[in-house]
Amino acid sequence: MALKCPFCDSAVAETSDTFREEYINFYGNRDRGLLFYENEKETDYDLKLKKLLCPGCERTSYNIEGIQGEYQNISLPVHPISNAKMLPEYIPGVLRSDYEEAYSILSLSPKASATLSRRCLQGMIRDFFEISKSSLNDEINSIEDLVSSDQKSVLHSLRKIGNVGAHLEKDVNLIIDVTSEDAEKLLLVLEYFFNEWYISKHNTELLFSDIQNIDKGIQEQRKI
Structure with a gap:
């Protein structure tokens, strides 16, 4: 699955070296790889932190998504703070x-x-x-x-x-x-x-x- 870097707009192949997910609730957090190893379910957690490391520009972006209940409609970019494209400086x-x-x-x-x-x-x-x-x-x-x-x-x-x-x-x-x-x-x-x-x-x-x-x-x- 190809992802896109919000910094340089490059396509990024989804691998364990470029993309990771972390599940979070009040009591702690769990890496996606350990989630199923511990026989836990995604719905045991409230939020999902998505981390993307771009091999091109070597910058890391973070996004938070809600999983269930009052959090399920949450979808927020953390870094960069928005998905706005970098416009050239000759634009006013x-x-x-x-x-x-x-x-x-x-x-x-x-x-x-x-x-x-x-x-x-x-x-x-x-x-x-x-x-x-x-x-x-x-x-x-x-x-x-x-x-x-x-x-x-x-x-x-x-x-x-x-x-x-x-x-x-x-x-x-x-x-x-x-x-x-x-x-x-x-x-x-x-x-x-x-x-x-x-x-x-x-x-x-x-x-x-x-x-x-x-x-x-x-x-x-x-x-x-």
């Missing part, structure tokens, strides 16, 4: 910060995470397209000729989901929930647009510059 710092913060509170407050994703999206549109309108709705509509219809649709969907956390409903007693799974999908959309608008553009500029420099070098040699 405020956008990277909003994205990373939205990921860090994903499990604790999905609604707040969705609101931060909305804010991050608005910052991306203002920075990349160099526009600023009175609302995100107007800003998305103003770039409709620069994005596909599918992209425009998902931009509006992210905006509206983020609005759930940003604005109260007219009926204050009406509670609309945003799950952590919902909020994480918004972050995947942000990653898509980071790649489309920033990373692909940057890589294309580097490639074109390399080709032009190669051509320049060849032409200079022909003059000799």
Whole structure:
């Protein structure tokens, strides 16, 4: 089974040298290998600590998962604190910060995470397209000729989901929930647009510059 390192994004083969699980309850802890040797069951414990050592970058990540009862819905990254990707520094710092913060509170407050994703999206549109309108709705509509219809649709969907956390409903007693799974999908959309608008553009500029420099070098040699 292939796992993925959250630090360098490399695939890691699951072996005893790269992946281990430890079971925890109030009375102690037990390595997975000893769990069944001692004739114990997974459900004798409350939490599971997953440890992944990446042979590529040689860093270790830790995640905690609940097993039973009041703990069963727990799934928290311990180190790194979130599953946010390491974005390149040529992406504006405020956008990277909003994205990373939205990921860090994903499990604790999905609604707040969705609101931060909305804010991050608005910052991306203002920075990349160099526009600023009175609302995100107007800003998305103003770039409709620069994005596909599918992209425009998902931009509006992210905006509206983020609005759930940003604005109260007219009926204050009406509670609309945003799950952590919902909020994480918004972050995947942000990653898509980071790649489309920033990373692909940057890589294309580097490639074109390399080709032009190669051509320049060849032409200079022909003059000799």
